[in-house]
Amino acid sequence: MFSPSNVEAEEKRSIEAYCQEHQIDGLLQELVEGLLRDRPKTTAKVHFAHIIRLKLMKDEPCSEYEEVVKAAEVPGHLLKNLFEATKKITAEIVPRETIRLIIQETLKLLSCDRVSLFIFDRRINMLVLNASNLEQPSRVQPGQGIAGSVFKTGQTVNIPDCYQDARFEQTFDDQTGYRTNNLCTMPIIDFEGECMGVLQAINKLDAGSGGFTSVDEVLMENLTQH
Numbered sequence: 001m002f003s004p005s006n007v008e009a010e011e012k013r014s015i016e017a018y019c020q021e022h023q024i025d026g027l028l029q030e031l032v033e034g035l036l037r038d039r040p041k042t043t044a045k046v047h048f049a050h051i052i053r054l055k056l057m058k059d060e061p062c063s064e065y066e067e068v069v070k071a072a073e074v075p076g077h078l079l080k081n082l083f084e085a086t087k088k089i090t091a092e093i094v095p096r097e098t099i100r101l102i103i104q105e106t107l108k109l110l111s112c113d114r115v116s117l118f119i120f121d122r123r124i125n126m127l128v129l130n131a132s133n134l135e136q137p138s139r140v141q142p143g144q145g146i147a148g149s150v151f152k153t154g155q156t157v158n159i160p161d162c163y164q165d166a167r168f169e170q171t172f173d174d175q176t177g178y179r180t181n182n183l184c185t186m187p188i189i190d191f192e193g194e195c196m197g198v199l200q201a202i203n204k205l206d207a208g209s210g211g212f213t214s215v216d217e218v219l220m221e222n223l224t225q226h
Helices: 003-022 022-038 044-058 062-073 076-091 095-110 143-153 171-176 214-224
Strands: 112-121 126-131 138-140 157-159 183-189 193-203
Touching: 003 022, 003 193, 095 112, 095 126, 095 193, 112 143, 126 143, 138 143, 143 157, 143 183, 143 214, 183 214, 193 214
Parallel strands: none
Antiparallel strands: 112 126, 112 193, 126 138, 157 183, 183 193
Protein backbone atom coordinates (compact mmCIF):
# COMPACT_ATOMS: atom_id res chain seq x y z
CA MET A 1 0.00 0.00 0.00
CA PHE A 2 1.28 3.48 -0.91
CA SER A 3 2.42 5.49 2.06
CA PRO A 4 4.29 8.80 2.15
CA SER A 5 6.30 7.57 5.11
CA ASN A 6 7.44 4.50 3.12
CA VAL A 7 8.58 6.75 0.25
CA GLU A 8 10.45 9.03 2.64
CA ALA A 9 12.16 6.06 4.30
CA GLU A 10 13.23 4.68 0.90
CA GLU A 11 14.56 8.06 -0.19
CA LYS A 12 16.49 8.37 3.07
CA ARG A 13 18.09 4.95 2.56
CA SER A 14 19.03 5.86 -1.03
CA ILE A 15 20.63 9.13 0.08
CA GLU A 16 22.57 7.41 2.86
CA ALA A 17 23.81 4.73 0.44
CA TYR A 18 24.90 7.37 -2.09
CA CYS A 19 26.74 9.39 0.58
CA GLN A 20 28.54 6.29 1.81
CA GLU A 21 29.49 5.11 -1.69
CA HIS A 22 30.89 8.50 -2.72
CA GLN A 23 32.41 9.39 0.67
CA ILE A 24 30.39 12.58 0.95
CA ASP A 25 31.08 12.97 4.67
CA GLY A 26 34.83 12.99 4.03
CA LEU A 27 34.45 15.53 1.22
CA LEU A 28 32.38 17.84 3.41
CA GLN A 29 34.90 17.58 6.21
CA GLU A 30 37.73 18.44 3.80
CA LEU A 31 35.82 21.47 2.46
CA VAL A 32 34.95 22.82 5.90
CA GLU A 33 38.51 22.33 7.18
CA GLY A 34 39.82 24.22 4.13
CA LEU A 35 37.32 27.02 4.72
CA LEU A 36 38.39 27.41 8.35
CA ARG A 37 42.08 27.25 7.39
CA ASP A 38 42.03 29.66 4.44
CA ARG A 39 39.34 32.03 5.80
CA PRO A 40 38.45 33.46 2.36
CA LYS A 41 36.59 36.76 2.06
CA THR A 42 34.04 35.15 -0.26
CA THR A 43 30.97 33.20 0.81
CA ALA A 44 31.33 29.53 1.74
CA LYS A 45 29.32 28.59 -1.37
CA VAL A 46 31.72 30.37 -3.74
CA HIS A 47 34.77 28.98 -1.93
CA PHE A 48 33.43 25.40 -2.01
CA ALA A 49 32.61 25.67 -5.73
CA HIS A 50 36.16 26.89 -6.42
CA ILE A 51 37.79 24.01 -4.49
CA ILE A 52 35.57 21.38 -6.10
CA ARG A 53 36.35 22.74 -9.60
CA LEU A 54 40.08 22.44 -8.98
CA LYS A 55 39.68 18.95 -7.52
CA LEU A 56 37.68 17.81 -10.54
CA MET A 57 40.27 19.20 -12.93
CA LYS A 58 43.24 17.68 -11.10
CA ASP A 59 41.96 14.30 -9.91
CA GLU A 60 38.84 13.36 -11.83
CA PRO A 61 38.43 15.48 -14.97
CA CYS A 62 34.78 16.22 -15.67
CA SER A 63 33.38 16.21 -19.21
CA GLU A 64 34.13 19.87 -19.98
CA TYR A 65 37.85 19.37 -19.26
CA GLU A 66 38.22 15.78 -20.44
CA GLU A 67 39.30 16.35 -24.05
CA VAL A 68 41.83 19.04 -23.16
CA VAL A 69 43.29 17.10 -20.23
CA LYS A 70 43.68 14.01 -22.45
CA ALA A 71 45.50 16.11 -25.06
CA ALA A 72 47.90 17.67 -22.59
CA GLU A 73 48.29 16.96 -18.90
CA VAL A 74 48.61 20.08 -16.79
CA PRO A 75 51.97 20.09 -14.92
CA GLY A 76 51.76 20.08 -11.15
CA HIS A 77 53.51 23.43 -10.72
CA LEU A 78 50.96 25.09 -13.01
CA LEU A 79 48.07 23.60 -11.03
CA LYS A 80 49.64 25.05 -7.90
CA ASN A 81 50.00 28.44 -9.59
CA LEU A 82 46.38 28.22 -10.78
CA PHE A 83 45.16 27.49 -7.27
CA GLU A 84 47.09 30.43 -5.85
CA ALA A 85 45.85 32.75 -8.62
CA THR A 86 42.19 31.83 -8.23
CA LYS A 87 42.45 32.02 -4.44
CA LYS A 88 43.63 35.63 -4.76
CA ILE A 89 40.83 36.45 -7.22
CA THR A 90 38.02 34.90 -5.16
CA ALA A 91 39.31 36.59 -1.99
CA GLU A 92 38.95 40.06 -3.51
CA ILE A 93 35.55 41.74 -3.03
CA VAL A 94 36.15 45.08 -4.80
CA PRO A 95 35.12 44.74 -8.51
CA ARG A 96 37.85 47.05 -9.88
CA GLU A 97 40.54 45.20 -7.92
CA THR A 98 39.11 41.85 -9.04
CA ILE A 99 39.49 42.95 -12.68
CA ARG A 100 43.07 44.05 -12.04
CA LEU A 101 43.89 40.73 -10.36
CA ILE A 102 42.36 38.66 -13.16
CA ILE A 103 44.50 40.50 -15.74
CA GLN A 104 47.63 40.33 -13.58
CA GLU A 105 47.28 36.64 -12.73
CA THR A 106 46.43 35.67 -16.32
CA LEU A 107 49.58 37.43 -17.56
CA LYS A 108 51.71 35.42 -15.13
CA LEU A 109 49.91 32.09 -15.44
CA LEU A 110 49.81 32.01 -19.25
CA SER A 111 53.17 33.76 -19.70
CA CYS A 112 51.87 36.17 -22.31
CA ASP A 113 52.53 39.80 -23.29
CA ARG A 114 49.03 41.26 -22.93
CA VAL A 115 45.66 40.36 -21.44
CA SER A 116 42.29 41.96 -22.13
CA LEU A 117 39.13 41.49 -20.05
CA PHE A 118 35.83 42.48 -21.68
CA ILE A 119 32.84 42.85 -19.33
CA PHE A 120 29.34 43.19 -20.80
CA ASP A 121 27.43 46.25 -19.55
CA ARG A 122 23.71 45.67 -20.15
CA ARG A 123 22.88 49.34 -19.53
CA ILE A 124 24.73 50.46 -22.65
CA ASN A 125 24.74 47.11 -24.51
CA MET A 126 28.53 47.31 -24.89
CA LEU A 127 31.58 45.33 -23.83
CA VAL A 128 33.79 47.38 -21.51
CA LEU A 129 37.42 46.59 -22.28
CA ASN A 130 39.99 46.54 -19.47
CA ALA A 131 43.48 45.67 -20.68
CA SER A 132 47.02 45.37 -19.33
CA ASN A 133 48.18 47.97 -21.86
CA LEU A 134 45.35 50.49 -21.26
CA GLU A 135 45.18 53.07 -18.49
CA GLN A 136 41.45 53.64 -18.97
CA PRO A 137 38.72 51.17 -20.06
CA SER A 138 37.31 51.47 -23.58
CA ARG A 139 34.17 50.07 -25.21
CA VAL A 140 33.59 47.42 -27.84
CA GLN A 141 30.33 46.44 -29.53
CA PRO A 142 29.12 42.81 -29.24
CA GLY A 143 30.11 41.13 -32.51
CA GLN A 144 32.98 43.56 -33.14
CA GLY A 145 36.32 41.85 -33.80
CA ILE A 146 37.30 38.47 -32.43
CA ALA A 147 36.40 39.33 -28.83
CA GLY A 148 32.95 40.58 -29.83
CA SER A 149 32.42 37.48 -31.96
CA VAL A 150 33.41 35.17 -29.10
CA PHE A 151 30.96 37.04 -26.85
CA LYS A 152 28.09 36.42 -29.29
CA THR A 153 28.92 32.79 -30.17
CA GLY A 154 30.20 31.62 -26.77
CA GLN A 155 32.96 29.71 -28.58
CA THR A 156 36.68 29.82 -27.75
CA VAL A 157 39.00 31.12 -30.49
CA ASN A 158 42.69 30.13 -30.36
CA ILE A 159 44.74 31.51 -33.25
CA PRO A 160 48.42 30.45 -33.49
CA ASP A 161 49.25 32.87 -36.35
CA CYS A 162 46.94 35.87 -36.49
CA TYR A 163 48.14 37.24 -39.83
CA GLN A 164 47.31 33.94 -41.51
CA ASP A 165 43.75 33.92 -40.14
CA ALA A 166 40.96 35.75 -41.97
CA ARG A 167 39.08 36.41 -38.71
CA PHE A 168 41.84 38.66 -37.38
CA GLU A 169 41.33 42.41 -37.82
CA GLN A 170 44.69 44.19 -38.29
CA THR A 171 43.39 47.73 -37.73
CA PHE A 172 44.62 48.00 -34.11
CA ASP A 173 48.09 46.76 -35.06
CA ASP A 174 48.25 49.18 -37.99
CA GLN A 175 47.29 52.13 -35.74
CA THR A 176 49.66 51.33 -32.85
CA GLY A 177 52.59 49.52 -34.46
CA TYR A 178 52.06 46.57 -32.12
CA ARG A 179 52.10 43.13 -33.78
CA THR A 180 49.67 40.50 -32.59
CA ASN A 181 51.29 37.16 -33.39
CA ASN A 182 48.90 34.79 -31.60
CA LEU A 183 45.95 35.00 -29.26
CA CYS A 184 43.47 32.96 -27.27
CA THR A 185 40.00 34.38 -26.62
CA MET A 186 37.50 32.69 -24.31
CA PRO A 187 33.92 33.52 -23.26
CA ILE A 188 33.05 34.11 -19.61
CA ILE A 189 29.88 32.09 -18.94
CA ASP A 190 27.78 32.61 -15.81
CA PHE A 191 25.92 29.92 -13.84
CA GLU A 192 22.80 30.45 -15.99
CA GLY A 193 24.70 29.75 -19.21
CA GLU A 194 24.77 33.38 -20.40
CA CYS A 195 27.94 35.07 -21.65
CA MET A 196 28.88 37.98 -19.40
CA GLY A 197 32.23 38.86 -20.97
CA VAL A 198 35.42 37.69 -22.68
CA LEU A 199 38.99 37.00 -21.55
CA GLN A 200 41.71 37.40 -24.17
CA ALA A 201 45.42 36.53 -23.92
CA ILE A 202 47.80 37.92 -26.55
CA ASN A 203 51.30 36.84 -27.66
CA LYS A 204 52.65 33.83 -25.83
CA LEU A 205 56.13 34.73 -24.54
CA ASP A 206 57.78 31.28 -24.64
CA ALA A 207 60.72 31.19 -27.03
CA GLY A 208 59.77 29.51 -30.29
CA SER A 209 56.16 29.40 -29.19
CA GLY A 210 53.58 28.23 -31.70
CA GLY A 211 50.89 30.05 -29.76
CA PHE A 212 48.68 29.12 -26.84
CA THR A 213 48.46 25.41 -26.02
CA SER A 214 45.67 23.14 -24.78
CA VAL A 215 47.18 23.47 -21.29
CA ASP A 216 46.81 27.25 -21.56
CA GLU A 217 43.16 26.74 -22.49
CA VAL A 218 42.55 24.61 -19.39
CA LEU A 219 44.13 27.24 -17.15
CA MET A 220 42.32 30.07 -18.89
CA GLU A 221 38.96 28.31 -18.73
CA ASN A 222 39.27 27.95 -14.98
CA LEU A 223 40.14 31.64 -14.64
CA THR A 224 37.08 32.69 -16.67
CA GLN A 225 34.86 31.04 -14.05
CA HIS A 226 35.86 33.72 -11.53
